[in-house]
Amino acid sequence: xxxxxxxxxxxDIAAVQDKLRAxxxxxxxxxxxxxxMRDINEGDAVSTMTLEHYPGMxxxxxxxxxxxxxxxxDLMGIRVIHRVGELKPQDPIVLVAVASAHRGEAFRACEFIxxxxxxxxPFWKKERTAAGERWVDARHSDKEAEERWSx
Amino acid sequence: MIRILxxxxxxxxxxxxxxxxxxxxxxxxxxxxxxxxxxxxxVWEEAFSGPTLMSxxxxxxANPDTAIADGDEVAFFPPVTGG
Numbered sequence: 001x002x003x004x005x006x007x008x009x010x011x012d013i014a015a016v017q018d019k020l021r022a023x024x025x026x027x028x029x030x031x032x033x034x035x036x037m038r039d040i041n042e043g044d045a046v047s048t049m050t051l052e053h054y055p056g057m058x059x060x061x062x063x064x065x066x067x068x069x070x071x072x073x074d075l076m077g078i079r080v081i082h083r084v085g086e087l088k089p090q091d092p093i094v095l096v097a098v099a100s101a102h103r104g105e106a107f108r109a110c111e112f113i114x115x116x117x118x119x120x121x122p123f124w125k126k127e128r129t130a131a132g133e134r135w136v137d138a139r140h141s142d143k144e145a146e147e148r149w150s151x
Numbered sequence: 152m153i154r155i156l157x158x159x160x161x162x163x164x165x166x167x168x169x170x171x172x173x174x175x176x177x178x179x180x181x182x183x184x185x186x187x188x189x190x191x192x193x194v195w196e197e198a199f200s201g202p203t204l205m206s207x208x209x210x211x212x213a214n215p216d217t218a219i220a221d222g223d224e225v226a227f228f229p230p231v232t233g234g
Contacts, residue, residue, distance in 0.1 A: 057210035123233025124159035138230030
């Protein structure tokens with residue numbers, strides 16, 4: 001079963017992983033990626049971060065990415081949770097969990113989903129440093145990470 | 152009438168998060184709408200002159216050639232930075 005959520009509340013990583021494989025003995029691999037808030041960006045200490053998104057489009061974009069992963073690989077469940085609102089260093093921001101019979105499919109699908117999410121889902125980070133607030137710029141390396149999936 | 156949404160840095164730069172616009176007959180795609188908004192001058196000219204803005208039509212990622220029509224929801228925003 002595939003499911004996506006966009007929420008302000010924290011998520012329970014272990015509970016999400018348990019639920020993804022519960023009752024399905026055919027699952028032989030579960031791969032999770034958890035994106036965390038760092039306390040340093042571009043060399044500056046960051047105290048808090050606010051995540052803005054485009055309600056409606058965000059959910060559609062995440063559903064489209066999950067559907068594409070499900071089509072490319074043989075999977076047994078995908079769960080994506082992305083937080084919005086105010087976050088502090090060490091807070092989990094995003095969880096991508098993928099279940100499959102064997103590890104190869106789950107590893108590849110998990111990386112594909114986060115690479116696509118970073119370039120296609122309408123989220124924006126604004127961070128607070130000692131000098132004030134600033135919007136985080138998109139990274140060229142994220143674009144390259146997405147493009148290698150279409151090579 | 153179309154609805155236009157602005158997000159993140161762009162929303163702050165323009166000091167508005169949305170507007171409704173009577174779509175002129177000659178504005179049929181994202182490129183033409185961007186030119187129309189840029190022609191407002193000031194911060195609009197600055198914001199819509201760069202090559203980096205992304206857009207969406209009816210909540211799907213768009214490009215300059217994407218068609219727009221009456222009733223559409225159009226959005227402009229900076230490159231995304233989630234994850």
